[in-house]
Amino acid sequence: MFPRHILELMQCPACGNPDLGIGNRRQPDLVCEACGERYPFEDGIPDLIPRSTVQQ
Ligand SMILES: [Zn+2]
Structure with missing residues (x-):
């Protein structure tokens, strides 16, 4: 965890x-x-990039 x-x-x-x-998804x-x-975890580290600003 x-x-x-x-956090x-x-x-x-x-x-x-x-x-x-912490989300309760699988x-x-x-x-x-x-x-x-x-923000999904990537190798145990949260990827703090807002998806709403990445999408174009
Ligand atoms: Zn927020």
């Missing part, structure tokens, strides 16, 4: 919400409940 104390240092890059949660990811953005 991702270390809680590191508490992170915030959503899309909206700035500091309260990110593939764990970080979830921002404020804006609904999800």
Whole structure:
């Protein structure tokens, strides 16, 4: 599981919400409940690139 104390240092890059949660899908990811953005883990490290800004 991702270390809680590191999770508490992170915030959503899309909206700035500091309260990110761990998703409960089969593939764990970080979830921002404020804006609904999800960040999948890549090799145990959350990929904090908002999908909404990547898509063109
Ligand atoms: Zn957010």
